[in-house]
Structure formats: structure tokens, C-alpha cells
Amino acid sequence: MLESIGLSARYRGNLDANLIRIADKVYNEERITNEDALALFQSNNLGFLGELAHAIRVRKHGLNTYFNRNFHIEPTNICIYTCSFCAFARRPDEEGGWEYTLEQIEDQVRQYNGKPITEVHIVGGVHPKRGVDYYGEMIQRIKAIRPDIHVKGFTAVELKVMFARSRMSIEEGLLALKAYGLDSLPGGGAEIFHPDIRSQICDTKASSDNWLQIHEAAHTLGIPSNCTMLYGHIEQHEHRVHHMEQLRNLQDRTGGFNTFIPLKFRNENSDLSHLKEVNMIEDLKTYAVSRIYLDNIAHLKAYWPMIGRDTTQISLSFGVDDIDGTIDDSTKIYSMAGSEEKNPAMTTPELIRLVKDAGFRPIERDTLYNIINDFGDKDFTETVDIPVLS
Numbered sequence: 001m002l003e004s005i006g007l008s009a010r011y012r013g014n015l016d017a018n019l020i021r022i023a024d025k026v027y028n029e030e031r032i033t034n035e036d037a038l039a040l041f042q043s044n045n046l047g048f049l050g051e052l053a054h055a056i057r058v059r060k061h062g063l064n065t066y067f068n069r070n071f072h073i074e075p076t077n078i079c080i081y082t083c084s085f086c087a088f089a090r091r092p093d094e095e096g097g098w099e100y101t102l103e104q105i106e107d108q109v110r111q112y113n114g115k116p117i118t119e120v121h122i123v124g125g126v127h128p129k130r131g132v133d134y135y136g137e138m139i140q141r142i143k144a145i146r147p148d149i150h151v152k153g154f155t156a157v158e159l160k161v162m163f164a165r166s167r168m169s170i171e172e173g174l175l176a177l178k179a180y181g182l183d184s185l186p187g188g189g190a191e192i193f194h195p196d197i198r199s200q201i202c203d204t205k206a207s208s209d210n211w212l213q214i215h216e217a218a219h220t221l222g223i224p225s226n227c228t229m230l231y232g233h234i235e236q237h238e239h240r241v242h243h244m245e246q247l248r249n250l251q252d253r254t255g256g257f258n259t260f261i262p263l264k265f266r267n268e269n270s271d272l273s274h275l276k277e278v279n280m281i282e283d284l285k286t287y288a289v290s291r292i293y294l295d296n297i298a299h300l301k302a303y304w305p306m307i308g309r310d311t312t313q314i315s316l317s318f319g320v321d322d323i324d325g326t327i328d329d330s331t332k333i334y335s336m337a338g339s340e341e342k343n344p345a346m347t348t349p350e351l352i353r354l355v356k357d358a359g360f361r362p363i364e365r366d367t368l369y370n371i372i373n374d375f376g377d378k379d380f381t382e383t384v385d386i387p388v389l390s
């Protein structure tokens with residue numbers, strides 16, 4: 001049986017019958033169950049997990065590894081919530097808070113004039129006073145400067161409060177933002193959906209149902225989105241599987257998620273700083289199991305500013321096919337929480353080299369995965385004539 005599924009001989013001796021059965025499912029393109037996912041999480045055979053995840057990745061994307069040219073706007077870190085893992089937020093009037101004016105945000109966008117950026121990612125704290133029209137004007141002003149740019153903005157957590165403040169239903173609020181120019185939603189705010197964990201780490205903000213409803217409504221209105229999972233804190237493997245189950249079910253209904261992004265908990269400067277961070281084995285397992293379980297989400301993203309360049313390269317052999325973008329040192333969320341990258345920015349040639357050195361094919365994409373540049377057959381040194389960020 002193993003011969004027919006093509007599993008490398010070197011792993012056969014280590015596999016129990018249950019793992020062989022799961023491998024059969026993967027190679028026969030059958031969906032795995034929650035119990036299967038748990039068994040994979042509990043296996044310490046990292047090579048085996050990588051081989052299964054890599055087979056799926058190659059089936060879906062070959063060796064293509066996607067990135068884009070993007071920057072972030074974090075309009076404010078003032079937030080009405082106090083999630084226990086968060087190092088970024090400040091209460092109103094607390095030292096270290098910022099609140100950019102619309103003019104300052106326009107200046108941030110103008111810094112990219114003449115640069116071939118395709119996406120701006122807007123995410124921030126949940127401000128006590130700002131509603132749909134304020135953020136709508138922000139989008140309009142960004143697009144007045146860069147009509148070509150894709151605006152991926154606002155987590156479901158921000159949107160819930162924004163819509164309530166503007167006395168709009170989810171559908172009304174999303175349609176209004178779409179009319180202002182919003183193109184897609186990022187995946188943040190999902191954290192861990194299981195109530196036993198959510199109640200301990202972010203009790204008061206948008207519930208799991210709120211998050212799922214907002215993304216489902218967005219998909220129905222033609223607004224695609226990403227989805228995330230914050231792992232490596234107080235949750236167990238069971239909670240990760242439960243979380244991914246909610247996403248897989250929603251995706252079966254709508255098909256609106258582009259990418260799943262596991263976000264590794266970083267432990268500096270928060271109420272959970274006493275927790276030890278999980279190791280790289282756990283990171284790679286999480287990528288592999290999510291690639292195997294989420295059969296209906298096309299892409300799996302490793303967010304390089306958070307896990308660093310080395311783990312990002314290795315993750316490409318554990319199911320990951322997307323590494324986000326150039327970022328240009330425009331986000332503080334992770335550096336404040338102790339991520340590997342204190343000033344995250346990579347030029348396009350650096351991203352290309354990172355992917356090529358890991359043995360994969362670098363592809364510049366737009367937010368919706370349309371191909372902009374295939375660097376696979378171009379020698380790295382030839383790419384320096386392509387305009388870069390810095």
C-alpha cells in the first residue's frame with residue numbers, strides 16, 4: 001500500500017497503522033477528520049508531516065512561492081480592548097499611544113510614489129471614536145494618491161465596533177466600505193475560536209461567531225478575505241483543530257478565503273509574557289497540519305516578520321507557499337511583541353533570493369494571487385533593474 005501512495009521508504013518503519021491510514025487519505029486526495037488532524041499534531045515524526053504537507057503544496061502550486069510588494073498602515077494603537085497577548089495596544093491617554101491624522105496617513109502613502117507597490121494592509125487598535133465614514137474617507141484619500149493600490153483593511157474585530165458606532169448592520173457597513181474602495185479583509189482578530197481559550201485571552205472583543213459572521217457576509221458580498229490562528233500560548237492541539245474546523249466549514253459554504261496564516265504567539269511586553277514561546281518544531285508542525293487539514297483554502301502563508309527568515313525558508317518544505325510581502329518596516333505589531341525582525345523590510349531581490357536559496361520558485365503576485373512577475377527562470381542578478389523598495 002505504501003508503495004502505491006509513494007511515501008518515502010525511510011519513514012515506513014516509524015509509522016503506526018493510523019498514520020499510514022492518514023497518509024493514504026492524503027495521497028488519495030480525501031479530506032482528513034479532526035481526529036486525524038489531532039493524531040498528526042501528536043506525531044513527533046516531523047519528516048513524515050513535512051512529506052505529506054509538501055505533497056499537497058506541490059499538487060496545488062508546484063514549487064511556486066508567492067509574495068507581494070506591500071506596506072502597512074497602523075492608523076492607531078489606541079484600543080478599547082486589553083487582549084492578554086497583545087503588546088501593541090495602549091489605552092486612550094496611556095503613554096506610547098499614537099493616532100495618525102488623515103494627512104499623516106496621506107504622507108505615509110506618498111512615500112511610495114513611483115514604487116511598484118500593489119497592496120496596503122491597514123490594521124490597528126479598536127479606537128473608541130472612529131466609525132465607517134472616517135475609515136471610508138481614509139480609504140478614499142489613499143486611493144486618490146494611489147488609485148492602483150489594493151486596500152486590504154480592518155479585522156473583523158475593528159469592523160464590529162466600527163459598524164456599531166455608525167449604527168449599521170454588518171452588510172450595510174461592508175457595502176459602505178466597499179463603495180469607499182475597500183477591496184479585501186485581512187485575517188486578524190480570529191485568535192482561537194474555542195470558547196474555553198477565547199474567554200481567557202480576549203474575552204470582551206468580537207466573539208468567534210461575530211468573526212465568522214463578518215467574514216461570511218464579506219464573502220457573500222464579493223469581498224474576499226484571509227484567516228489567521230494565533231497559536232503557541234495557552235491553547236492545546238485540540239483547540240487548534242477546532243479553530244481550523246470552523247474555517248474549513250465556512251470555506252465550504254463561501255470559498256472566500258484566499259490564505260490561512262498561522263500566527264506564532266510572541267511573548268514580550270504582554271500579560272502573557274510569562275509563557276514560553278513554542279519551538280520551531282511546533283511551528284513547522286502547525287504549518288504542515290494546517291496544510292493537510294485545510295484542503296479547501298488555496299494558500300498557506302508564513303508571515304516572515306514574525307518567525308524570521310530562516311524559519312520562513314524551512315516552512316516552504318512544510319506546506320507554505322506564500323511569504324507575505326516586502327512590508328518596508330511599516331508594522332510594529334510584531335516587533336513590539338518580540339518578533340525576530342525588529343525593523344521588518346525586505347527588498348524584492350532579497351525576497352527572491354530567500355525563496356530561491358530554499359529551492360523554490362519566487363512569484364510576485366497581487367493580493368488576489370494574479371501573477372505579476374515570475375522570477376523562476378530569471379537569474380537573481382538580473383532582477384536588480386526591477387524597481388525596488390529601498
Ligand code: V47
Pocket residue numbers: 085086087123155185186187188189190191226227228229230261263264265266267268270303324333337
Ligand atoms: O489578530 C497580536 C496577532 C493579528 C500578537 O491577512 C500577535 O494577510 C503574535 O492578522 N504575538 C493582527 N501575534 C495581524 C494579522 C495579519 C498579519 C499578517 C498578514 C495578515 C493577512 C494578517 O496579530 C492579531 C493577533 O492575532 N497578534 N499580538 C503577539 N504577541
Ligand code: SF4
Pocket residue numbers: 079080081082083086087088089124125126157202205
Ligand atoms: Fe486591541 Fe487588537 Fe491588541 Fe486586542 S489584539 S488589544 S483588539 S489591538
